[in-house]
Amino acid sequence: MSDIHRESTVNLAKVVRTINTARKQLAPLVADVVIDAVNSKSADSELLEVLGLISGQGISAEELINALREGIRARNK
Helix, strand or coil, X not given: CCHHHHHHHHHHHHHXXXXXXHXXXXXXXXXXHHHHHXXXXXHHHHXXXXXXXXXXXXXXXXXXXXXXXXXXXHHHC
């Protein structure tokens, strides 16, 4: 394996770790924003904005629902 190939592999591994870290943080962050939007006076426009931001980001409905439940539980403590 050449040094260039090794360096590319290391860089790819770093990017994949960064993506995985960001992906784990995405659903809880979206849940917080959705909860705030629902509680605001302009809920409709804020929810549409959130949906636009997250569409195509790979968050499953199950992930979002679980994150919403956790967010609501955390706020009710």
